[in-house]
Amino acid sequence: MRTALYPGTFDPITKGHIDIIKRACGLVDRLVIGVAINRDKGPLFSLERRVAMVEAEAARWSEQTGTRIVVHPFENLLIDCAREVGAQMIVRGLRAVADFEYEYQMVGMNRVLDDRIETVFLMAEAQHQAIASKLVKEIARLGGDVSAFVTPPVNDALREKFGACAGKR
Numbered sequence: 001m002r003t004a005l006y007p008g009t010f011d012p013i014t015k016g017h018i019d020i021i022k023r024a025c026g027l028v029d030r031l032v033i034g035v036a037i038n039r040d041k042g043p044l045f046s047l048e049r050r051v052a053m054v055e056a057e058a059a060r061w062s063e064q065t066g067t068r069i070v071v072h073p074f075e076n077l078l079i080d081c082a083r084e085v086g087a088q089m090i091v092r093g094l095r096a097v098a099d100f101e102y103e104y105q106m107v108g109m110n111r112v113l114d115d116r117i118e119t120v121f122l123m124a125e126a127q128h129q130a131i132a133s134k135l136v137k138e139i140a141r142l143g144g145d146v147s148a149f150v151t152p153p154v155n156d157a158l159r160e161k162f163g164a165c166a167g168k169r
Contacts, residue, residue: 007034
């Protein structure tokens with residue numbers, strides 16, 4: 001069984017993340033979406049809420065593709081999480097050159113830690129390349145419409161956090 005780990009904070013999950021999830025399903029039999037606890041980032045949503053949002057969005061793709069998708073919170077090293085869940089590969093989404101530079105360093109470090117686990121990069125589709133959770137939160141906080149970047153349930157969650165002025169439905 002081919003298993004991949006797709007890690008991130010998913011604060012919140014965006015259409016860019018969903019694009020990578022959908023495409024990763026075509027590569028593996030089992031996709032583990034690792035929701036990083038990462039207290040240093042000071043997430044907007046609690047871990048429980050982020051996990052619930054990811055589970056809700058991933059369920060549709062699991063059903064459509066036949067890929068088993070598991071959502072797994074983690075706080076340890078990424079490579080240790082990959083070992084824990086039995087992943088042979090780590091899936092990472094790329095948007096721009098700046099992403100590649102950071103990811104290149106991570107791959108090098110992870111290969112030293114465990115050279116049996118490959119990293120696979122998927123380029124975000126063109127319409128999703130500018131989407132970043134950080135920017136989505138900022139736009140929502142300032143009352144902008146983020147409906148082009150997130151699904152309706154996630155948009156609703158952002159509106160709950162920031163009030164009715166956080167974008168149209």
